[in-house]
Amino acid sequence: MSTFGKIFRVTTFGESHCKGVGAIVDGVPPGLALTENDIQPQLSRRRPGQSKLTTPRDEKDRVTVMSGTEFGVTLGTPIGLTVPNLDQRPHDYSETDVYPRPSHADYTYLQKYGLKASSGGGRASARETIGRVAAGAIAEKYLKEAFGVEIVAFTSSVGKVAMPFVTDLQENDVVKPEFYDFLNTIDRETVDADITRCPHAETSEAIKEVITQKSAEQDSIGGTVTCVIRRCPVGLGEPCFDKLEAILAHAMLSIPATKGFEFGSGFSGTTMAGHQHNDPFVRKEDGTFGTTTNYSGGVQGGISNGENIYFRVAFKPAATISRDQETTSYDGVWGTLAARGRHDPCVVPRAVPIVESMAALVIMDLAMQQEARRGAIARLPSIDIHHSLLGQPPK
Ligand SMILES: Cc1cc2nc3c(=O)[nH]c(=O)nc-3n(C[C@H](O)[C@H](O)[C@H](O)COP(=O)(O)O)c2cc1C
Secondary structure (H helix, E strand, O other), X not given: OOEEOOOOXXXXXXXXXXXXXXXXXXXXXXXXXXXXXXXXXXXXXXXXXXXXXXXXXXXXXXXXXXXXXXXXXXXXXXXXXXXXXXXXXXHHHHHHHOOOOOOOOHHHHHHHHOOOOOXXXXXXXXXXXXXXXHHHHXXXXXXXXXXXXXXXXXXXXXXXXXXXXXXXXXXXXXXXXXXXXHHXXXXXXXXXXXXXXXXXXXXXXXXXXXXXXXXXXXXXXXXXXXXXXXXOOOOOOEOOOEOHHHHHHHHHHXXXXXXXXEEOOHHXXXXXXXXXXXXXXXXXXXXXXXXXXXOOOOEEOOEEOOOOEEEEEEEOOOOOOOOEEEXXXXXXXXXXXXXXXXXXXXXXXXXXXXXXXXXXXXXXHHHHHHHHHHHHHHOOOOOOHHHHHOOOOOX
């Protein structure tokens, strides 16, 4: 369905070539200072036509806040967000009236609904993610102001070119300390310094070469986005089915073109022994608990532990390519699809703000759920926590 979240609920709407796309965001706390200026920067980072590495479809993606705010402050009522589709060229897609695009959503949408938007990707288009990004910016603003949460994603690999020390465990099967340092310090300015959004100069240059080559070959290429969530409050995540990493996986795998999700030490952690992989607890200067390593990725038992939350998302090569493809028409005849239109040779640089936005929606909704629980607890007479910890009835 098109709605995500339980308390902070986001419903996106719009197809690739309709009049516009957007979102309705319900459950936004009242009293948050909010204007279009808080939302536009993330939309501009997502928009097409940003660089020679992305699709040339030229959309400005200017957002309008239709409702839910007055004098630049949220009212607690649903916020309507719209972005017009301006640079539509439905004729680019006439070939796809004959052939369903291999590995795109044309065939499955038609089978499921019995009809489909006549041009472009319809709801499966990345234009749908505009609503997510706009809503994510609101969530992020609240999270930053209320808890100091910071969310930063970046391109960690494209094709076989990968950032050192980020993607796989190396050297004696333990994470290198610079990985943790990197997660502590990486910021969006550094990520955006290069059009690849890979914050490692050498890797970024190699990635540029790969994407440029694939583009010249009228082809596409996939890659990964790594994301860190810093200063997430302890206690978020709703076991058993709505564990924090489970909801993150749900959110990330709902982004178009995703093919994989890896949390914390991920698949590499399977090569380690328990004594290496366990994260020892340590009392921090402020008296709270932390861990000396973070293979858990900031979540244990489905609940945030206050350490950095980090994960990686795999994106496939975009399905629409400008070279001829042999495939079968809707009539069942084997032939050649000569694709036209404007396409991303690699979706990864543009996917970076989408990953951040979905992460913000997850943390925001789980924070609201935990706030509701805390509010309910606060209305009870306080219990003796030490007795409870010892398995004894509270005094
Ligand atoms: C930022 C972004 C840009 C995308 N651009 C394109 C594109 O130009 N061409 C294309 O075929 N798919 C593109 N996609 C992916 C399609 O929307 C997606 O592959 C398609 O809907 C099929 O869904 P699936 O890959 O999740 O199965 C893009 C995805 C993202 C996240």
